[in-house]
Amino acid sequence: MLKFHRLTLLDFGPYRGEKTLTIPDHPGVMLILGDNGRGKTHLLNAFRYALLGTVYRRYGRARSELRSLANLETATAIGFAEFSVTLGFSKDGDRYEVIRHFTDRDGSNRETLILSKNDEPMNRQAADLELRRIMPEAIHQFFLFDSEVLQRYEQLVDEDQSTGEDLKEAIERILGVPILQNARTDVELVAKELARQIQIAAERHGETARQGQALGDLNASIEANESSARTLEEDIERWETEVQDVEREMTRHEQLSGLITRRNLLQEQLTGLEAQQIEAADQLKEVGRDAWRGALQPMVGPVLAELDTQLGRLRSRATELAYSRAVLTRLRDNAELCPTCGHSLTAADQKDLMRRLQSETAADEERNAERLIGLLEIERERIRATAAEQAVITAVIAADRERRRLVLAISDNRVQLEEISDQIRLAGGDGVDLKALTGRHSNLTRLLDRKRRDLGAVRTDLEEQRGRRAQISAKLTRVGGVVDPHITEKNDLVSQLKELFGEAVDLYRQRLRANVEREATRLFLLMRHEQSYTGLRINARYGLDIIYEDGSVVTNRATGEEQIVALALMGALQHSAPVQGPIVIDMPLGRLDQDHKYRVIAALPEMSEQVILLAFEGEFELNRARRDLMGRLVGERQLVRVSGRNTDIREVVS
């Protein structure tokens, strides 16, 4: 496998003068932290430049002009642009050092490439070939990538077919599929040539000329049929992918239908709740008129008690006065005798006694007391009536509770409605036409069936033709001196190889997909903390669906999930590819929450033996990342500002 050892930059980007990054030998993650503008992306580009001779400012857009990579302070000081990048690495036991040097002086630029293998320099052509073998440009994106590359892979599931095909091709390249495809093509070419040689040999002899011609016709016919079979196979593969896409759409639509049904139900409930709310509000307004009486209830008891005391006093006084009045009346009726000793009174004494007994004071007071008692009793009744009865209070409280319950229920319903409407919007809105999808699916399936039938017929023809060719070839080889026995032997071998490679490509693809799916699932479950997800499922273009515990596909993936799926795919491709090497990742954590950032960091060592993570300081808590990586953190570097155009790479000793 490919392994990086040392990267030396000379006046490259913000790295003025010579700066070296030594990469530890043992497996694990190396963290390189730096603020924005300190040169993280330049480091990623330095690896790209060393291996490919090119850099990307933004992936998939214009390549950077190389001269813009020269350090500006140095360029200003020396009057021209110059830089170099040196990468020391090893692969499969061989040691390499690649040096790329660039100068741009007076508008003309020059690039120098020096590649040494085991300390032996190679010539330019051999160096280019060797580097292309070690890191083909089409697959470098699986080793050296940033969040933009990740985003492209996130879109594999939904990408339009042409871009999806490009990505699929790149993925199959790293997985080694073209090796088998090329082998199959080569074998077919050899077979064709051998058949031609047998035909020519046969035509040269008078007794076999007719068979030779027949063989020539048969070869032409077989070639035409093979070409048709290839075209049909390609068509079938394309239609199968399209059928899968439509089926995904239909599944998404089914889930969408479920969401729409749920939303409609919630809307109905909301309408009902709103009607209930109006009713409850009216009810509260009605019974709420007496709410104040309820509030008075606790104070009415004491007030009534006070009134009762007052009434008691007045009643006692009234009783006393009534008694006095009775006594006086008796005295008045018997005024000749002294009320104290019972002796007869003189006329003068009687007159005096009568005068005293006829005083109005007592009678007035008694009348007054009775009037007051009457008034207080009325007030008492009125106050008692002012306070609400318990039933009224209960009704007000019940109406208030109902109103509040409905407010909460409506609020809850609206939140759910908003969430579900968002999900519907994300899943493609209400506008998905199931009828059109079903129609398309049916047409595609019909088309696919027809193509399969056609392919079946062509293969049957081919089998029959090959059989006939084999018979003719056998007859010809039996006629001594017509066909070189070596050609016959080669022909037999090539026929077997053709069959073998023909089956191998499909089988290899199937196994690769299964491997990538299994490995991506393992990484995904390490990085994603959601118990309801059971894994990932791969599609024909190597896009990965998240599978829910009930077996359904998760259609509304959060952006963080997209990123994790892409990282899992990258890791899985590394594991399944014949080419393996270090991963250098620039800013992969931007759209993840804190918990998932640490989960991804902890899973990085699972992606490759050598991982270099470029991140900005503060993106995550360093101590936590150190703890999560445990013994698998093999080095830490910090990109330190020396000046605006000069960055230093310093080792962090923790």
Added chain:
Amino acid sequence: MSLANVALTEPATVACVRLQERLGLREKQDVVRLCVAVGLRERLTIEEPDPVPYDGSNFQINGLDPDGELRRLVRRRYSLEEGIDETLRILMSASVLYVADAVDHSRFQTLEDIILGD
């Protein structure tokens, strides 16, 4: 002095509108009655609020307390140096502000809390 009309102070008017919205009562009058009841129940200490014009006021005494029920209780709760109507007028604003403050500070969270008190 007997008053035909009474008005809430300006802050109490604002508080009354908020309370009406919050509690879902039909009329401001319902809010004021409820608050006065709370004021009476809590034996709210009343002070003369900011002077407000009596004319053009927002409540008629006879509309607010048609059967004199509140005034009857006011008479029993407070010394009547200012007269019943005047005391009721002061109590109205003080009570509305008191209840609004209690609602704002979650001492009363619902109409039920206001009715039942502590």
